[in-house]
Amino acid sequence: MINNGSNGIVSRRHILVGAASVAGLAALGPLVPRALSGIHLVLTDPRLPQSPLFRASIGDDVQHVALEADIGQQWYAGLRETVRGRTVAGLTSWIDYVVLSDCAREQGLRVVSSRSATPAGRIHLVSWLLAPRKDLQHS
Secondary structure (H helix, E strand, O other): OOOOOOOOOEEEHHHHHHHHHHHHHHHOOOOOOOOOOOOEEEEEEOOOOOHHHHHHHOOOOOEEEEEOOOOHHHHHHHHHHHOOOEEEEEEEEHHHHHHHHHHHOOEEEEEEEEEEOHHHHHOEEEEEEEEEEEHHHOO
């Protein structure tokens, strides 16, 4: 164990989990081409250890929403209004990606980019980007 000063003791497990998170995020590759800007919102699953790193990779000046266990309920409780007309980046499990990308179509969003990985044989992760469909922006 290592004493990290301000936060107390860091165990070997903390170091390994952190390394696995970085490796998992690296395996997802760059989500957004540098030429594409204008991400308004980041959605992440707080149960995924890679979520803080993903959120940080997008930037602190972007609104963040932590996803709940029941995404369908969260969607109809207000998340759909939050995403409407916005460019949204996210890191979720595969099934949550499927649910969110399907729900987002009702708000005129489409999948622009997605990358997937299964770090260390764990949950199948997907990083993704949704943006308004151009044909709906002028209506």
